[in-house]
Amino acid sequence: MKSNCRINIKSFKSIALIKGMGSILLKGMLLLFVSFSPLPASAQHDLDKYMQxxxxxxxxxxxxxxxxxxxxxxxPQVRSLPDPQVMFGYFINPVETRNGPMNFKIAASQMFPWFGTLRAKGDVATEAAKAKYEMFLESKAKLFNExxxxxxxxxxxNAAIAVTTDxxxxxxxxQRLALIKVEAGMSSLVDEYRIEMEIGDLENQLALLRDKLLAQQVMFNKLLNRGGQEQISLPxxxxxxxxxxxKATIRDSILTQNHQLLSLDMQQEALQxxxxxxxxxxxxxxxxxxxxxIIGKGANNMSGKDALVLPQVGITIPLYRNKYRSMINEVVYQQTAKANEKLNKSNVLETVFEGGWKDFQDAxxxxxxxxxxxxxxxMSIDLLETEYSNSGKNFEEILRMERKLLMYRLELEKARSDKQAAVSFINYLMGK
Structure with missing residues (x-):
C-alpha cells in the first residue's frame, strides 16, 4: 500500500502559529513524512526507524x-508601516507671541505607502517563504534518498561478505577433496596449489569488503548524525x-510534484x-x-496655554520615473529568467528520470x-565435483565454475541493491 501525504501551505494566515511551533513543527512534519514510507511491512521497520x-x-x-x-x-516585517517620527524642538531664545513665549514644540508624523503596497510586499515575502518551504521538502526527500x-x-x-565466505x-x-586425490595419486599437487591461490585471492577480497563495510557504516551513521560505529540492522x-x-505516470508526477519545480513556481508567484x-x-x-x-507664561497669558496645534499633511512626488520603470523592467527580466530556469530544470529532470528508469529496468x-x-x-559444479572425485579430471574447470558462481551470486545481490536504489531515486524525483 502506498500513501501520499504532503503538507501544502496555500495560505499564510496562521504564520504566527507556525513560527511559534519551532522545532516541534519540524519533528512533527518529518515523522509524518517517514510514517508513509512505501516499503513492505516486513522490511519497513528498520529502514523507517533510520529515516526517522x-x-x-x-x-x-x-x-x-x-x-x-x-x-x-x-x-510581518514588510507588511508593517514605516516607523513614525517624533521630533522635539527647544527654543533657546523663546519667540514671543501675544500669548506668551514659545518654549518648545513636539512634532509627530507617520508615512503611509500607497494603497495596497504593503499587501503586495507581504505577498512577495509569503511566496518566497513558500519557496523556502518547498526547498526544505526537497532537502528532506534528498536526505531520505541518501x-x-x-x-x-x-x-x-554485507551480502558480498556472506557470499564470499560461503x-x-x-x-x-x-581443497580437502583435492588432497585426497593427490594422496591417491589420481591428481597433481598443482591442483592443491591452485586452490591455495584461489583461497588467498578470496581472503584478500573478503578483507577489502570488510574494510568497505566499516567505511559505509560510518557514512550511514553520519547521515543520522550519530556515532560512526553504531550497529546497523540489515536484512x-x-x-x-x-x-x-x-513510466508516463511517473514522468507526469515528477513534473507536477518535484519540490525543485514547485519552489520555482512559488518564486514565479513572488515575482508577480x-x-x-x-x-x-x-x-x-x-x-x-x-x-x-508649548506656550509659556506671558504678560497677557498668566497661566500659559497651548497656543498652537498644527495638523500636517504631506505627499511625496515620484518625480524621477526612470527609477520606477527600471524596477518594473528588472522584475520582468527576472520573470523571464525564472521561466527559462524552470523549463531547463524540467528538461534536466526528464533526462535524469530516463537514466533512473533505465537503471531500474536493467537491474x-x-x-x-x-x-x-x-x-x-x-548444478555444473556438483556434476564436475562428482566427475573429479571419480576420475581426478577437469579440476581447472571446477575452479572456473567456482569463480563463475561467485560472480553470479555477487551480481545477483548487486542487482537487488541497484533496483531498490533506482526505485528510491525515482521516488525522490517525485518528491517522496
Whole structure:
C-alpha cells in the first residue's frame, strides 16, 4: 500500500502559529513524512526507524528548516508601516507671541505607502517563504534518498561478505577433496596449489569488503548524525519492490510534484507580486503629522496655554520615473529568467528520470538473469565435483565454475541493491 501525504501551505494566515511551533513543527512534519514510507511491512521497520532518526537529527535538514522559518519572519516585517517620527524642538531664545513665549514644540508624523503596497510586499515575502518551504521538502526527500541508497549499499557489501565466505567454504571442501586425490595419486599437487591461490585471492577480497563495510557504516551513521560505529540492522535478503506506476505516470508526477519545480513556481508567484509592488512604489506616499507648540507664561497669558496645534499633511512626488520603470523592467527580466530556469530544470529532470528508469529496468533483468546463471553454475559444479572425485579430471574447470558462481551470486545481490536504489531515486524525483 502506498500513501501520499504532503503538507501544502496555500495560505499564510496562521504564520504566527507556525513560527511559534519551532522545532516541534519540524519533528512533527518529518515523522509524518517517514510514517508513509512505501516499503513492505516486513522490511519497513528498520529502514523507517533510520529515516526517522535522520529526519530528527540531520544538521543539514535542520538548517534548511531554519531557513524556512527565517523566511516566515520577513512577512510581518514588510507588511508593517514605516516607523513614525517624533521630533522635539527647544527654543533657546523663546519667540514671543501675544500669548506668551514659545518654549518648545513636539512634532509627530507617520508615512503611509500607497494603497495596497504593503499587501503586495507581504505577498512577495509569503511566496518566497513558500519557496523556502518547498526547498526544505526537497532537502528532506534528498536526505531520505541518501539514507536509503547508503542502506542498500551496506546491504550489498554485507551480502558480498556472506557470499564470499560461503565460496571460501566451498573451496575448503574442494581443497580437502583435492588432497585426497593427490594422496591417491589420481591428481597433481598443482591442483592443491591452485586452490591455495584461489583461497588467498578470496581472503584478500573478503578483507577489502570488510574494510568497505566499516567505511559505509560510518557514512550511514553520519547521515543520522550519530556515532560512526553504531550497529546497523540489515536484512538477509533484500526485498524486491517495484514501481506501481507506469513510466508516463511517473514522468507526469515528477513534473507536477518535484519540490525543485514547485519552489520555482512559488518564486514565479513572488515575482508577480513583486512587479505589482514595484508599480505601487511609483505612486505617491502620504504623510500625516501634528505639531504641538508649548506656550509659556506671558504678560497677557498668566497661566500659559497651548497656543498652537498644527495638523500636517504631506505627499511625496515620484518625480524621477526612470527609477520606477527600471524596477518594473528588472522584475520582468527576472520573470523571464525564472521561466527559462524552470523549463531547463524540467528538461534536466526528464533526462535524469530516463537514466533512473533505465537503471531500474536493467537491474530487474539482471536479477532474473543472475538467479538462473547461479543455479546453472551450482548444478555444473556438483556434476564436475562428482566427475573429479571419480576420475581426478577437469579440476581447472571446477575452479572456473567456482569463480563463475561467485560472480553470479555477487551480481545477483548487486542487482537487488541497484533496483531498490533506482526505485528510491525515482521516488525522490517525485518528491517522496
Amino acid at each position: 532518526v535522520a529526519a530528527e537529527n540531520n544538521p543539514g535538514l535542520k538548517a534548511s528548516f531554519n531557513e524556512y522559518m527565517a523566511a516566515l519572519e520577513t512577512v 539514507v536509503r541508497s547508503t542502506y542498500f549499499n551496506l546491504y550489498f557489501t 565460496n571460501l567454504e566451498l573451496l575448503s571442501s574442494l 538477509d535478503t533484500l526485498w524486491d519492490e517495484g514501481l506501481p506506476y507506469t 507580486y513583486k512587479q505589482e509592488a514595484a508599480r505601487k512604489e511609483g505612486m505617491p506616499k502620504i504623510m500625516l503629522g501634528l505639531d504641538y507648540t 530487474d533483468r539482471r536479477i532474473t538473469l543472475n538467479q538462473n546463471q547461479a543455479k546453472l553454475a551450482r
